[in-house]
Amino acid sequence: MKLASLDTCFLIDWALYRHRDYITKIFDKILVSEHVLREIYSSKALDFVTELLSKGFMTLVPLTSQEEEIARRLITTALSDPRIPELHETEVYAVAIALTYNAIIVTENKAVLWLKVYYPNEIPQPIWRSIDVLLELVKRSVIKVNSVEEALKVGRRVLYRHQT
Amino acid sequence: MNELSVEELKAIEEWGKKVRREKANWEFIRKLPSRLRKALEYYIETGDLYVASRIAGLKIEEFNELRIKAGVPST
Numbered sequence: 001m002k003l004a005s006l007d008t009c010f011l012i013d014w015a016l017y018r019h020r021d022y023i024t025k026i027f028d029k030i031l032v033s034e035h036v037l038r039e040i041y042s043s044k045a046l047d048f049v050t051e052l053l054s055k056g057f058m059t060l061v062p063l064t065s066q067e068e069e070i071a072r073r074l075i076t077t078a079l080s081d082p083r084i085p086e087l088h089e090t091e092v093y094a095v096a097i098a099l100t101y102n103a104i105i106v107t108e109n110k111a112v113l114w115l116k117v118y119y120p121n122e123i124p125q126p127i128w129r130s131i132d133v134l135l136e137l138v139k140r141s142v143i144k145v146n147s148v149e150e151a152l153k154v155g156r157r158v159l160y161r162h163q164t
Numbered sequence: 165m166n167e168l169s170v171e172e173l174k175a176i177e178e179w180g181k182k183v184r185r186e187k188a189n190w191e192f193i194r195k196l197p198s199r200l201r202k203a204l205e206y207y208i209e210t211g212d213l214y215v216a217s218r219i220a221g222l223k224i225e226e227f228n229e230l231r232i233k234a235g236v237p238s239t
Contacts, residue, residue: 008225
């Protein structure tokens with residue numbers, strides 16, 4: 001079963017994408033913490049989330065002492081290393097959930113990306129950014145493109161989130 | 165995904181900052197109340213949506229909508 005653990009920033013941007021439901025074609029289930037839900041309010045994002053939740057495709061994961069411990073460890077690591085930007089609750093719990101349930105981490109967060117670079121043993125799980133999700137969709141022919149240029153155009157449009 | 169190297173990640177960050185600065189609608193940003201303006205300026209420099217939203221006193225998604233109105237790409 002292919003699980004994904006999402007943070008808020010990815011989710012709110014992805015909810016603006018007109019083919020946002022494509023995400024169900026590459027993951028079997030999406031895991032989020034309630035921290036993620038606290039940060040959304042628009043009808044687009046709420047529609048997307050409630051649809052996924054009601055179909056059982058998204059699960060609100062209760063945080064246990066295990067995730068709290070992982071989060072505390074990651075925050076301590078980030079705080080003690082000036083090369084790592086600040087780590088915040090929405091992404092740190094997304095990582096903690098991914099570590100507990102062996103899920104792919106889906107985030108654009110720089111602190112998480114830097115942690116993965118400098119402390120790969122702390123985050124053994126793969127991290128996918130939006131571009132990686134899009135590439136996977138292209139690889140599986142969910143998004144059909146005729147050329148590399150066209151693929152880049154799709155990627156740019158989604159990444160800029162102005163003309164979705 | 166392919167594992168990112170230190171150099172690649174640094175290049176992504178530099179590119180992101182450059183694009184955010186260039187694409188931002190500075191005229192729009194300058195007219196905003198101080199708190200929102202500062203939050204957007206912080207976001208443009210760091211790309212940190214969470215802290216920027218806290219400076220603005222908004223939820224992350226509310227701040228994200230302001231970011232889009234200000235023409236600042238999410239990079």
